[in-house]
Amino acid sequence: MTEKQRERRLLQGNEAIVQGALAAQCRFFAGYPITPASEIAEQLSMRLPAVNGTFIQMEDEIASIGAVIGASLAGVKAMTATSGPGFALMQENLGFACAAEVPCVIVNVMRGGPSTGLPTSPAQGDVQMARWGTHGDHPVIVLAVSSVLDSFTITVTAFNLSERYRVPVVVLSDEVVAHTRESVELPLKKEVEVVDRIAPGMPPDWYKPYQEDARGVPPMAAFGDGYRHHVTGLVHDQDGFPTQNPQEVEKFHQRLAMKITKGLPDIQLTKKMYMDDAELFVVAYGSVARSALRAVEEAQKVGIKVGLLQLITLFPFPRRTLTPYLQQCHSVLVPELNLGQMSREVQRVNQGQCTVVKQNRVDGKLITPQEIYNQLVKLSDG
Amino acid sequence: MPPSIQALTHRYLRHNKRFPHVWCPGCGNGIVMGALLRAITRLELEKDNIVLASGIGCSGRMPTYLDFNTLHTTHGRALTFATGVKLANPALNVVAIMGDGDATAIGGNHLIHAARRNLNLTAIIINNSIYGMTGGQYSPTTPFGATTTTSMYGHIEHAFSIAELAVTAGASFVARSTVYHAALADQLIEQAMMKPGFAVVEIISNCHVQYGRRNKIGNAVQMLTAFKEQAVTVKKAATMEPEELQDKITIGVLTDRNLPVSTDEYKRIREQARAGQEKR
Numbered sequence: 001m002t003e004k005q006r007e008r009r010l011l012q013g014n015e016a017i018v019q020g021a022l023a024a025q026c027r028f029f030a031g032y033p034i035t036p037a038s039e040i041a042e043q044l045s046m047r048l049p050a051v052n053g054t055f056i057q058m059e060d061e062i063a064s065i066g067a068v069i070g071a072s073l074a075g076v077k078a079m080t081a082t083s084g085p086g087f088a089l090m091q092e093n094l095g096f097a098c099a100a101e102v103p104c105v106i107v108n109v110m111r112g113g114p115s116t117g118l119p120t121s122p123a124q125g126d127v128q129m130a131r132w133g134t135h136g137d138h139p140v141i142v143l144a145v146s147s148v149l150d151s152f153t154i155t156v157t158a159f160n161l162s163e164r165y166r167v168p169v170v171v172l173s174d175e176v177v178a179h180t181r182e183s184v185e186l187p188l189k190k191e192v193e194v195v196d197r198i199a200p201g202m203p204p205d206w207y208k209p210y211q212e213d214a215r216g217v218p219p220m221a222a223f224g225d226g227y228r229h230h231v232t233g234l235v236h237d238q239d240g241f242p243t244q245n246p247q248e249v250e251k252f253h254q255r256l257a258m259k260i261t262k263g264l265p266d267i268q269l270t271k272k273m274y275m276d277d278a279e280l281f282v283v284a285y286g287s288v289a290r291s292a293l294r295a296v297e298e299a300q301k302v303g304i305k306v307g308l309l310q311l312i313t314l315f316p317f318p319r320r321t322l323t324p325y326l327q328q329c330h331s332v333l334v335p336e337l338n339l340g341q342m343s344r345e346v347q348r349v350n351q352g353q354c355t356v357v358k359q360n361r362v363d364g365k366l367i368t369p370q371e372i373y374n375q376l377v378k379l380s381d382g
Numbered sequence: 383m384p385p386s387i388q389a390l391t392h393r394y395l396r397h398n399k400r401f402p403h404v405w406c407p408g409c410g411n412g413i414v415m416g417a418l419l420r421a422i423t424r425l426e427l428e429k430d431n432i433v434l435a436s437g438i439g440c441s442g443r444m445p446t447y448l449d450f451n452t453l454h455t456t457h458g459r460a461l462t463f464a465t466g467v468k469l470a471n472p473a474l475n476v477v478a479i480m481g482d483g484d485a486t487a488i489g490g491n492h493l494i495h496a497a498r499r500n501l502n503l504t505a506i507i508i509n510n511s512i513y514g515m516t517g518g519q520y521s522p523t524t525p526f527g528a529t530t531t532t533s534m535y536g537h538i539e540h541a542f543s544i545a546e547l548a549v550t551a552g553a554s555f556v557a558r559s560t561v562y563h564a565a566l567a568d569q570l571i572e573q574a575m576m577k578p579g580f581a582v583v584e585i586i587s588n589c590h591v592q593y594g595r596r597n598k599i600g601n602a603v604q605m606l607t608a609f610k611e612q613a614v615t616v617k618k619a620a621t622m623e624p625e626e627l628q629d630k631i632t633i634g635v636l637t638d639r640n641l642p643v644s645t646d647e648y649k650r651i652r653e654q655a656r657a658g659q660e661k662r
């Protein structure tokens with residue numbers, strides 16, 4: 001028998017998310033229809049039952065994420081997909097997943113907002129909501145996809161990070177990536193690394209569901225495995241029971257933050273292009289990173305020393321990756337489809353070392369390579 | 383003979399949990415908890431296979447104390463989490479425990495859709511006609527005219543009848559009891575847990591602290607006595623005029639019907655999907 005070869009396929013971003021989820025062993029999806037994310041639900045309703053998985057269309061997005069958390073607690077990798085209005089409804093239960101440390105993946109295919117906004121236009125207005133949308137201090141991982149291939153690989157990464165750190169992971173796509181068809185070569189099954197949560201190894205009587213270990217991520221038992229335990233959104237002690245003891249409350253918060261801090265090298269993903277000798281650079285993510293790459297390549301041709309730092313992980317914000325370039329370069333351009341949600345993060349870590357220039361579009365249209373190129377020419381002239 | 387309280391306590395309460403519980407002395411929640419445990423004992427269900435999911439409220443604290451797989455979710459959302467658990471592992475016995483506000487105000491949409499969807503789940507709703515935990519504000523089951531902390535001039539809205547709502551929404555099994563009728567509650571919960579499909583048991587309960595006191599019904603004992611006097615069986619109720627039933631509580635089984643259960647139907651979908659894929 002010949003080795004199975006990779007095949008080229010013409011896929012939409014949303015289809016690639018479906019493929020990525022299945023490759024990551026996602027076996028449960030609950031969702032509520034919304035443009036421009038509905039294709040994800042439609043395709044998974046066909047594909048999941050064939051692999052012994054489950055699809056369900058719930059009565060709203062609050063119910064969808066509730067069901068996703070329930071499925072994950074029963075030991076099945078689970079996700080939901082939505083767009084801005086639905087993502088807003090999910091925030092309370094997203095906080096539950098943070099507090100109770102339930103792995104799950106939430107895809108938000110961004111469209112114009114606020115409110116019903118521009119349902120069929122791309123936007124990047126939900127970036128800060130993804131980080132801070134649920135109340136309280138909480139850890140969360142937010143990733144952004146910029147292409148069809150990304151939609152596959154980053155969905156796999158999202159599941160892996162969520163399982164490894166027991167956190168909800170938000171994947172931000174946008175209307176352009178979601179609906180653009182590209183020819184892609186997806187990796188074969190054996191080439192895809194799949195991470196699973198760590199199951200408890202001790203006897204059930206010894207299991208403390210939220211006990212701190214060196215990594216800060218407790219092993220996770222599934223309901224029905226014989227490790228009867230309590231799961232709550234109230235602040236809890238290491239046994240999982242509600243507590244108001246100040247020392248235990250403090251410990252709860254510190255561990256949730258610490259488990260992410262310890263994992264930063266693993267979690268903070270970026271792509272660097274032409275950054276080594278850059279005097280000027282662009283920070284971009286999502287579909288805007290595509291325009292930025294094109295602009296950077298064109299500018300390189302005319303001798304401008306410009307690089308591109310593409311953010312895959314938006315949060316925790318990759319400060320350590322950025323800092324050396326903020327020292328190395330005189331300016332950084334941050335193009336985004338909002339009024340400046342990531343540029344404020346760049347400003348925050350910059351501390352006056354480099355000139356941060358915003359470039360924003362909120363008219364429902366993409367930022368073109370030409371627009372970015374023109375800015376780069378201006379900035380390189382000083 | 384029902385098992386003794388001590389036997390239930392030893393078998394089902396969490397000894398590693400730092401008691402006391404949060405409930406006021408005399409609260410009906412304890413009677414409902416006892417009824418649930420007696421039903422589970424009679425059904426001889428394994429603790430490992432039981433998932434008890436709750437929302438937020440005094441009623442929502444019940445899972446904390448019980449030695450099952452327990453899940454204290456967000457306000458109103460117990461059924462959504464329970465749906466995910468059940469679909470992910472249909473072998474588990476999944477019970478949702480909710481308050482009246484939890485199940486019919488913030489979670490009302492989930493209740494009617496869970497009933498319509500007909501997953502094999504059990505819902506126990508402790509209806510004390512009030513928001514107990516937050517200090518006695520009116521709920522969707524607070525009677526017209528009642529005094530609550532948000533209706534000091536008298537309540538001007540009308541109450542839901544939860545069990546009748548569940549019947550209309552399509553649940554396979556719907557029953558009602560009160561905390562006075564504890565033996566009936568045991569039996570109805572047992573029947574509900576045996577029933578394939580979505581089963582609802584509404585239990586009229588006393589929040590004497592937030593409701594009874596303010597509405598001159600009195601303490602726990604006086605409230606239970608009132609439930610005793612108000613109760614009529616489903617059979618008797620069928621012979622009475624709507625006016626006669628105004629202040630009554632209909633108890634017993636309101637509906638018990640056999641409908642396709644979506645947890646089973648999904649097995650068929652899986653087979654169909656697999657066959658489709660093999661063909662391709």
Ligand SMILES: Cc1ncc(C[n+]2csc(CCOP(=O)(O)OP(=O)(O)O)c2C)c(N)n1
Binds near residue numbers: 484508510512589
């Ligand atoms: C989203 C949200 N809104 C409001 C609350 C506050 N809250 C907690 S319990 C409760 C009402 C509880 O009433 P009920 O469901 O009848 O339960 P009981 O306490 O009477 O058992 C409310 C409004 C909350 N926890 N979450």
Ligand code: SF4
Binds near residue numbers: 405440441514
């Ligand atoms: S406030 Fe009411 S419902 Fe809550 S524990 Fe006290 S008596 Fe029970």
Ligand SMILES: [Mg+2]
Binds near residue numbers: 483513521
């Ligand atoms: Mg109540």
